Amino acid sequence: GENVEQHPSTLSVQEGDSAVIKCTYSDSASNYFPWYKQELGKRPQLIIDIRSNVGEKKDQRIAVTLNKTAKHFSLHITETQPEDSAVYFCAASFGTGFQKLVFGTGTRLLVSP
């Protein structure tokens, strides 16, 4: 079935360290992989996304990598800052024609000063 697994569920790092969150998906036809950040009490917001024709995408301190063969993708945050503390969700598209997103269960990232 349609499934996205996300690990770890919680991640604690020191300010300045790197953080990596990993997701796997079940459908080899998935072709769109967004990452959302949800700060406490706020709505999820898109921070970066990648399509299946690209292996890596970077935006300042954030990067996403995609391995289609292994059906996994990862979020990398470098030089973490306390304001990076939030819950991060990965998602993968499923379906042909109209595509819906299936979300991972989330990773709570805590960046300590």
Add this chain to the structure above:
Amino acid sequence: DVKVTQSSRYLVKRTGEKVFLECVQDMDHENMFWYRQDPGLGLRLIYFSYDVKMKEKGDIPEGYSVSREKKERFSLILESASTNQTSMYLCASSMMEQFFGPGTRLTVL
């Protein structure tokens, strides 16, 4: 600026009541979604709609129905609220990127 709004931030209802949650978007998006968010379970899709009067079941539709009479408005209906429907409900709309509303925290007593 992108805007998705939801009718209530907090709602308290009693078991058996009929509950309406409303979502409005001003981006002329075709697609709209209702999710529920529970700790440790992420965002789970209840229903979605890709056009006016069109609706599709998501992964957890039981106990819910939806209505999309106008393009900008997508309503989630709990026909007879139960305590296991206590949750955070998030609406989203999209062309491709999904934009979320602020959420409605529903408590069913």
